Amino acid sequence: MNNSCIFCKIANGEIPTDFVYQTSKVVVFKDINPQAPVHLLVVPKAHIETLNDLNDGNLSAELIDAIKEATKKLGIKEYRTVINTGKSAGQEVFHLHIHIMAGREFSWPAG
Numbered sequence: 001m002n003n004s005c006i007f008c009k010i011a012n013g014e015i016p017t018d019f020v021y022q023t024s025k026v027v028v029f030k031d032i033n034p035q036a037p038v039h040l041l042v043v044p045k046a047h048i049e050t051l052n053d054l055n056d057g058n059l060s061a062e063l064i065d066a067i068k069e070a071t072k073k074l075g076i077k078e079y080r081t082v083i084n085t086g087k088s089a090g091q092e093v094f095h096l097h098i099h100i101m102a103g104r105e106f107s108w109p110a111g
């Protein structure tokens, strides 16, 4: 838990938030500035700054499982997942998170 980290506060219940899905180690909640009709964030409760700092294989699996469980719960079969790693890649919140976006067409390659 990092007291200056907004996602630590959300994931650990300090800021009341509706979770779409949660386990003992992972939460899934709505992005505050959605880029698609559905825009969720999959966030570990532990303060891990970037994907480069994730060294726990069980937690890696739990994060992927959370994508599958949350989308299944919402009946979403087609979606985009994004992990921005580092400033130049677009990461703004330095607490690891996986974006899940759905409900519109997405172009590829991404800009």
Ligand code: AMP
Pocket: 006, 030, 031, 032, 033, 034, 041, 083, 084, 090, 091, 092, 093, 094
């Ligand atoms: P990134 O640019 O990959 O670090 O993404 C950070 C995401 O966190 C952005 O999509 C923001 O809209 C989202 N975000 C920032 N603060 C909050 C918050 N308090 N609750 C929910 N989502 C947030």
